[in-house]
Amino acid sequence: MIRRALLGLSLVLGLVGAAQAQGADPSPDPAAWRAEMARIHAGTVDAEALARIDTDLAHTHQGVLTDAGAPYPSLKAAQFTAPAAAPAPVPAPATTAKWTRLASYAEAPKAEPAKPEPAKPEPARPQRTYVGRETCETCHQQEATNWAHTVHAKVFQQNPRTELQAQNCEACHGPGSAHVEDPSDLTTIISFSKKSKTPIAEQNGQCLGCHAGGQRIFWHDSVHDSNQLGCADCHNPMTTFGSRGLTARESINETCFQCHKAQHAEFARRSHMPLLEGKLSCTDCHNPHGSTTAPLLKADSVNEVCFTCHADKRGPFLFEHAPVRESCLNCHSPHGSNFENLLNAPRPVLCQQCHSQDGHPGSLLTAGNMARGPMPDPRLIATSCQTCHVNIHGSNSPSGARFER
Ligand code: HEC
Ligand code: HEC
Ligand code: HEC
Ligand code: HEC
Ligand code: HEC
Ligand code: HEC
Ligand code: HEC
Ligand code: HEC
Ligand code: HEC
Ligand code: HEC
Numbered sequence: 092m093i094r095r096a097l098l099g100l101s102l103v104l105g106l107v108g109a110a111q112a113q114g115a116d117p118s119p120d121p122a123a124w125r126a127e128m129a130r131i132h133a134g135t136v137d138a139e140a141l142a143r144i145d146t147d148l149a150h151t152h153q154g155v156l157t158d159a160g161a162p163y164p165s166l167k168a169a170q171f172t173a174p175a176a177a178p179a180p181v182p183a184p185a186t187t188a189k190w191t192r193l194a195s196y197a198e199a200p201k202a203e204p205a206k207p208e209p210a211k212p213e214p215a216r217p218q219r220t221y222v223g224r225e226t227c228e229t230c231h232q233q234e235a236t237n238w239a240h241t242v243h244a245k246v247f248q249q250n251p252r253t254e255l256q257a258q259n260c261e262a263c264h265g266p267g268s269a270h271v272e273d274p275s276d277l278t279t280i281i282s283f284s285k286k287s288k289t290p291i292a293e294q295n296g297q298c299l300g301c302h303a304g305g306q307r308i309f310w311h312d313s314v315h316d317s318n319q320l321g322c323a324d325c326h327n328p329m330t331t332f333g334s335r336g337l338t339a340r341e342s343i344n345e346t347c348f349q350c351h352k353a354q355h356a357e358f359a360r361r362s363h364m365p366l367l368e369g370k371l372s373c374t375d376c377h378n379p380h381g382s383t384t385a386p387l388l389k390a391d392s393v394n395e396v397c398f399t400c401h402a403d404k405r406g407p408f409l410f411e412h413a414p415v416r417e418s419c420l421n422c423h424s425p426h427g428s429n430f431e432n433l434l435n436a437p438r439p440v441l442c443q444q445c446h447s448q449d450g451h452p453g454s455l456l457t458a459g460n461m462a463r464g465p466m467p468d469p470r471l472i473a474t475s476c477q478t479c480h481v482n483i484h485g486s487n488s489p490s491g492a493r494f495e496r
Contacts, residue, residue, distance in 0.1 A: 219265070219279070222266075224260050238330065241337065243337075255300070262301075263283075265281040281293065281297055291320075299322075306380045313381030325339055326339055344367070347379070361429045371400075375399075376388065393425075394418060409485075410486045412483060412484060414445065415483070423435065439471055439476050452476070481495065482495075
């Protein structure tokens with residue numbers, strides 16, 4: 092019966108000429124197989140029937156490719172992975188137009204009595220259970236060997252502090268029984284790689300289950316979270332590439348440069364923070380997991396970030412220079428600049444952006460006074476304004492009101 096149904100089915104689908112060739116078979120009773128298909132697609136078929144159908148389908152589809160050029164999906168897989176539409180008697184069809192057409196047959200008999208079916212409990216997903224690291228190892232030997240050298244392996248194996256940690260691989264990848272049964276179906280395992288079928292939120296949820304606090308307290312809705320980054324974009328816990336943080340690349344900086352090419356270029360400018368030289372990293376100033384200070388800064392303000400290393404600029408000063416107090420970025424580019432000392436603009440222009448209204452700064456604006464002009468003025472050459480105003484970040488000298496000392 093089912094075989095017949097399937098022959099009819101492949102005809103309806105217009106799958107292949109091959110099926111057409113078999114069209115010489117006595118045509119099946121349409122009402123009967125429609126009912127059969129309705130039953131199948133309403134999710135009432137037991138595992139045994141499915142297995143039989145699957146074998147038949149495989150037989151029918153032998154050598155036949157989908158539009159995308161892939162082999163036909165297993166019906167069994169389609170059955171279990173279709174998103175469960177809560178009260179609908181028809182399981183949500185898989186994505187191809189063809190399965191959608193199939194589903195419309197399921198509706199056909201229902202149209203006659205027009206009696207609403209009682210809402211059925213959604214077909215239970217087969218219960219997944221933990222199978223243990225040894226089982227994973229039988230197929231994933233290489234991954235297991237690499238993983239054995241990581242922080243997680245040490246804690247989970249030698250001194251697990253919770254039930255979940257003791258699950259080793261499955262603490263992150265979830266219970267693996269269904270995956271072991273059918274490894275080709277990647278929807279039954281929580282996966283973090285590029286191939287993953289697991290939604291980003293679920294992937295991240297898996298890590299956040301253990302790592303929600305601390306630095307990740309502002310993860311939710313942070314710029315990285317809302318741009319759909321996964322923890323695995325920056326972390327690869329499967330082996331130890333870098334010295335700390337299980338980063339996905341050999342260093343923190345390389346990890347960030349995967350996406351932030353423009354910043355990479357900034358650190359290569361003539362004057363730059365010694366980051367490529369290995370003296371500091373992006374995470375000295377940024378918290379990639381989220382922050383209340385844009386852009387992902389590690390402290391409450393730009394200045395607080397800078398003071399962690401340049402403590403001498405913090406003061407307190409007897410005479411403060413207002414723009415320094417406000418933000419270092421008034422004069423400096425934090426990553427790098429083509430002007431000396433990470434300055435935003437060359438001197439004297441830097442100072443004259445704000446000081447040009449009166450007094451000597453204003454009278455020093457002519458090009459003729461520049462080093463190559465006809466009347467070069469020493470006040471504009473070399474360190475320029477700072478030849479006299481040396482302590483530009485602030486002064487503690489009783490006569491340092493103009494930062495000359
Ligand atoms: C019977 C052999 C077998 C066992 C046992 C097995 N796997 Fe797999 N697993 C595979 C195969 C084969 C694939 C590749 C499927 C593919 O790439 O299409 C795979 C894929 C995966 C992937 C996805 C890889 C990716 O690129 O996203 C993960 C994660 C995974 N397995 C984890 C596990 C874990 C954890 C266990 C133990 C609970 C386990 N596997 C047990 C055979 C197995
Ligand atoms: C701390 C969480 C965690 C644990 C524990 C863990 N994995 Fe993974 N696994 C990941 C992440 C994250 C990735 C994705 C890495 C990437 O970016 O490719 C991954 C990737 C994989 C892959 C895909 C191939 C690859 O390297 O990308 C396989 C297979 C796999 N893990 C198997 C295992 C096995 C087997 C174990 C236990 C021996 C295990 N995992 C333990 C998080 C974990
Ligand atoms: C079952 C709990 C658990 C899960 C799930 C888990 N971790 Fe961990 N992770 C730990 C423990 C325990 C440590 C050891 C250090 C500690 O105690 O903080 C750790 C350490 C780390 C570290 C620090 C490594 C270092 O060198 O200091 C990183 C990074 C990390 N995990 C990332 C992840 C990512 C990414 C995931 C998801 C793919 C993940 N973890 C899933 C428990 C977990
Ligand atoms: C944009 C890149 C990026 C993303 C996304 C990211 N991390 Fe990290 N994470 C890092 C870097 C870089 C470090 C190393 C920080 C250091 O050592 O200074 C780190 C450190 C950690 C640590 C160890 C330090 C600590 O806080 O205890 C844990 C745990 C961690 N990350 C978990 C996660 C989890 C969970 C997610 C996903 C919700 C995640 N990370 C997403 C870049 C990232
Ligand atoms: C997988 C890609 C990816 C990686 C890896 C990555 N980022 Fe990002 N990052 C983004 C995206 C996407 C944005 C949002 C871009 C935008 O709005 O222009 C962003 C934005 C930012 C911002 C600006 C935030 C704001 O409020 O404007 C900072 C700072 C940042 N990332 C730092 C880092 C650091 C530090 C690392 C390494 C630890 C890192 N990123 C790794 C993709 C990435
Ligand atoms: C010395 C501290 C410091 C270091 C180190 C640092 N940043 Fe920044 N970053 C800043 C500050 C401060 C800003 C704010 C700039 C602004 O508002 O104009 C910023 C801004 C950003 C932005 C926002 C866009 C932009 O350029 O203004 C991104 C993205 C970014 N940083 C990524 C990175 C990456 C990636 C690294 C590591 C390769 C890194 N930063 C290292 C201090 C730093
Ligand atoms: C993690 C420590 C650290 C932080 C945070 C930090 N710096 Fe630096 N900064 C350095 C180091 C190291 C040097 C190089 C000193 C040297 O070469 O003698 C440097 C050099 C500089 C220089 C001189 C560059 C040159 O060409 O001589 C300026 C200007 C500067 N930093 C400004 C800032 C500003 C602005 C901030 C805040 C956005 C900041 N720094 C945050 C470590 C830091
Ligand atoms: C009004 C403009 C201005 C502001 C604002 C400013 N700087 Fe500077 N900074 C300069 C100039 C000009 C130089 C180079 C001349 C010098 O002092 O040798 C410099 C040099 C530096 C240097 C390298 C030489 C040294 O003195 O160590 C560091 C580090 C530095 N600034 C840090 C900071 C920090 C941190 C802030 C924020 C608290 C800041 N600057 C705010 C103008 C400014
Ligand atoms: C972002 C604007 C800005 C920049 C750039 C700037 N200044 Fe200032 N500066 C100010 C402000 C605002 C004051 C405070 C003026 C006041 O108190 O009347 C000030 C005060 C001063 C004073 C003391 C003036 C007085 O009347 O007490 C001197 C001297 C000075 N700046 C020199 C410089 C030099 C030299 C540079 C370049 C290295 C520079 N400034 C860059 C905004 C700036
Ligand atoms: C040759 C030394 C010298 C140089 C170079 C110099 N100044 Fe001055 N500057 C002074 C002295 C001295 C005063 C104090 C004048 C006073 O008290 O009447 C002063 C005062 C100031 C004041 C306070 C307000 C005013 O006009 O009296 C500002 C602002 C200022 N200078 C900015 C600058 C800027 C900007 C430059 C670079 C274009 C610069 N100076 C270059 C010596 C210098």
